Amino acid sequence: MPTLSPAARLYSQARRNLLPRHERLVAVAGRWQHEYLAHLGIRPEVTLRCGEVAHDAALDISERALARVHPGLSAPALLSVVRLPEWRPAQVLRPDSRLVLVADGIEYAGNLGTLIRTADAAGADGLVLTNATCRLTHPKVFEASRGTVLTLPVLTYDSVARARRDLTAAGFTTYVADPAAAVDYLAVDYGPGKAAIVVGSEGSGVAAEWRTPDLTRVSIPMRGRADSLNVAASASVLLFDARARMR
Structure with missing residues (x-):
């Protein structure tokens, strides 16, 4: 089985809520989520796409990789990892x-x-x-x-x-x-x-x-x-x- 890229591995860990709390990283997937990020002007840590999805900064992943990082999701798909703000x-x-x-x-x-x-x-x-x-x-x-x-x-x-x-x-x-x-x-x-x-x-x-x-x-x-x-x-x-x- 091919090794996942660091970006795909990061998304997989964030989606499964396995990253340390202090990193404040959350996985988001779907159209409205990314439209909302764009509306706020928030730039994700990483963005992945599978299939024909318009996004200039996204890294392409295969359907096999998509099935590994987000089971049940099918192409076309857009996935990102976003850092939550920290408040005092x-x-x-x-x-x-x-x-x-x-x-x-x-x-x-x-x-x-x-x-x-x-x-x-x-x-x-x-x-x-x-x-x-x-x-x-x-x-x-x-x-x-x-x-x-x-x-x-x-x-x-x-x-x-x-x-x-x-x-x-x-x-x-x-x-x-x-x-x-x-x-x-x-x-x-x-x-x-x-x-x-x-x-x-x-x-x-x-x-x-x-x-x-x-x-x-x-x-x-x-x-x-x-x-x-x-x-x-x-x-x-x-x-x-x-x-x-x-x-």
């Missing part, structure tokens, strides 16, 4: 920032991507990740976020304590989504302040470090038989409401 707290938790989403312990790539897309749509200033299980570089994150993982500022913290410290120092009041909370989310008075809305993992909710008495816990009343919403749906309700009432 000072760039996200700025004096003029008003609203951030905090996602704790998110396990599934589809949910993480949808949270990013939701935060972007609601006009949030950024996303803060704590106890992260899923990688930002998972290809499904890119797909579910519709590419907004490239533009929405995302901070990843190795501890809840550090995230809480930075949010407090930046003047944010934190509201924790909890289905068991007595405070209805519609009863929250955001006033002219800065809000950080925390949502938790799909299974156990937020970590204990977010369930302290000094933080306001809010619930979304369930009118039917379900006891809770999907994490991305909960974030959507809370973010759009907060944004609307902060104006």
Whole structure:
């Protein structure tokens, strides 16, 4: 079996999410993804093409190589590896920032991507990740976020304590989504302040470090038989409401 080129091997590793986290490389494939990259003016690390695909900077690969690096995809195909931006707290938790989403312990790539897309749509200033299980570089994150993982500022913290410290120092009041909370989310008075809305993992909710008495816990009343919403749906309700009432 012929050896893959370094560019094709890099794509294969990125698609399988095998590269080190610190490299921040994500595999993207398909027409709309590349149109979005072009719209943003982002130049991929490498681009591969198989078949008749218009792209001046792409490296040609055979159909056999395509089957190895991306099983199930057929020619014509366009594949790239893109580096995600790296953000610092000072760039996200700025004096003029008003609203951030905090996602704790998110396990599934589809949910993480949808949270990013939701935060972007609601006009949030950024996303803060704590106890992260899923990688930002998972290809499904890119797909579910519709590419907004490239533009929405995302901070990843190795501890809840550090995230809480930075949010407090930046003047944010934190509201924790909890289905068991007595405070209805519609009863929250955001006033002219800065809000950080925390949502938790799909299974156990937020970590204990977010369930302290000094933080306001809010619930979304369930009118039917379900006891809770999907994490991305909960974030959507809370973010759009907060944004609307902060104006």
